[in-house]
Amino acid sequence: MSSPKHQGQRPTLEAVAELAGVGRGTVSRVVNGAPGVSAKARAAVETAITQLNYIPNPAARSLVTSRTDCVALVIPESESRLAAEPYFSAVIRGVSTELADTEMQLLLILVRDRRELDRLTRFAAARRVDGVLLVSIHDDDPLPGLLEEMRMPTVLAGRRSPDESLSHVHSDNVGGAATAVRHLIDGGRTTIATITGPLDMDVGNSRLRGWREALAERGAAVDERLVAVADFTEEGGRTAMRDLLDRVPGIDAVFAASDVMAAGALTELRERGRRVPDDVAVIGFDDSVIARHTTPALTSVRQPIEAIGRSITRLLLTEIAEPATAHRQLVLPTTLVVRDSA
Amino acid sequence: MSSPKHQGQRPTLEAVAELAGVGRGTVSRVVNGAPGVSAKARAAVETAITQLNYIPNPAARSLVTSRTDCVALVIPESESRLAAEPYFSAVIRGVSTELADTEMQLLLILVRDRRELDRLTRFAAARRVDGVLLVSIHDDDPLPGLLEEMRMPTVLAGRRSPDESLSHVHSDNVGGAATAVRHLIDGGRTTIATITGPLDMDVGNSRLRGWREALAERGAAVDERLVAVADFTEEGGRTAMRDLLDRVPGIDAVFAASDVMAAGALTELRERGRRVPDDVAVIGFDDSVIARHTTPALTSVRQPIEAIGRSITRLLLTEIAEPATAHRQLVLPTTLVVRDSA
DNA sequence: ACGAAAAGTGGGAGCGCTCCCAGTCGGTTG
């Protein structure tokens, strides 16, 4: 009655073998591109495959090979950050691009609370993926250790500390921050504050270090009152700016460790009637979309986020293919994008 | 020599059964929460499970049940859009939230070109997921039809046309646009233009229709020169604004079908020396982050994107559980967020 | 107290594949 075209059971290896007049082994070899198949047999199998529209059952394959052909991208972050930051989109694009000419699939896992962490742990223990990509790492994050312990191939975007034991990729945070600060110094600024990211994250620390180094380099004594710790949020940036201004009214420049925080700082400066860049120069970090839309447009340190996504993926694929190899790292360069705010 | 703790084979159902002194069947029942197990047996099995740290092998399970416990979120969009729009992040968050108390996993699939489309097709044909979430639909998108044909449970965020046959969720685009236009009329504006999205997308059409309806409602004759078709990009919005101004210099308000396009329009208006909102009022759509950062801050129609993500997920889970049921739709309300631009 | 229904249980069959080994069949070689 109804068209049998899309009905019924999908064809199996066995069915293909029968139609092609060969054994299961031969079909399997053809499907997997293994050597040792005569041209004749190969042709017969290929015809049969097209005719039946055969597609291997991944579960059956996975059961015996114990590969899954999936990698997970884990994003451990509070609701708020994901909303504001295009960072993750860019990473996803990079990962996806690199995966595109693979048979690997991308699983996206958001870890926002304890429950989701447990879920992820079970998930990894069940070996539902061949490897894991970890983004936005905190020093005390239990996840990297956990994954390392269960021998799950893992690559980090970022690192727990400068002596990270897992493979990882990060941009040159110290260098980028230093470049920004040098730009401010060159612009004649003398009292350069910084709004940092969380100091339990290497990005936070490294960008702060860049600020210190650039200042030290020029022989400037570092006034610790010029450091305000924030949390990568806009509100945090604004509050930090307020504190900074209260502590040292004479500030004439700020380096913020993210554009979002810089945007918050901008708001506070406007509120206080300080003109940017005339009274206070501001530089952000990330060169995210937001940077082009603030008033004035934000000068910012660009990091190649999509390239980070591609790199961690490439590293992970290598790690999966050759688990024995020693862990490796990659540092990607940053560039200063000068706009109107500094 | 080395610690056997994390070494060796993972325990199987069989191992648990042996340790608990029961049969495989009983263990399986306990693991799957099936009824018909005595309290005593259940306790024994649970102890054994904890002791061995048993985790079911998903591949083996999948092989026999032909469920995968995965759903795919397909994002078919050019590079540029994903970069600019926080839309996708919000959807992802919604989907992930709704999935969190399920055993379902989320696969993210970007479809940017023909090759990735083919890849997705094979992927779906291999039934590597139990269902598919489709976002950002074009009228001529082959994907929904394809998935429908292969009986893959599918839910759309958006729709191909007003008589969509698949289950779908979308926000009240017509109503939202109309509200925006009414707000402009109430503000005393008389020459209200619109910058539309692509007209091969229902969102584009519906928001345009809202503009028409609100205008018609107030008895205003609709001047077709006030319609400029764009493509949801900032550059497109800017070009559209330019055309509009060239055609009808007396424009005193614009309704743009997205914030990103509105931002482009703002740039063009500034360039031409038109003050916003004094000379020209501008309203966007989406209430995305960008809206708060333009100058002046953008009045915008907010749609509950995260709720859309949650809704499509809920619908998909139902669809997977009961494939027989008729397709359903959901329309989510929008709200006008008034800021400085109108 | 006795049979019947209900509740609980064990384990065979089989999901669709890969791995591997024993074979087959030409074509060499001494």
Added chain:
DNA sequence: CAACCGACTGGGAGCGCTCCCACTTTTCGT
């Protein structure tokens, strides 16, 4: 011409699970 070798091939075994059915034990009703 026999012995041999390499290239190919078929199919058994088994991956770890669920499904289901036959079986045993309990719990009733009368």
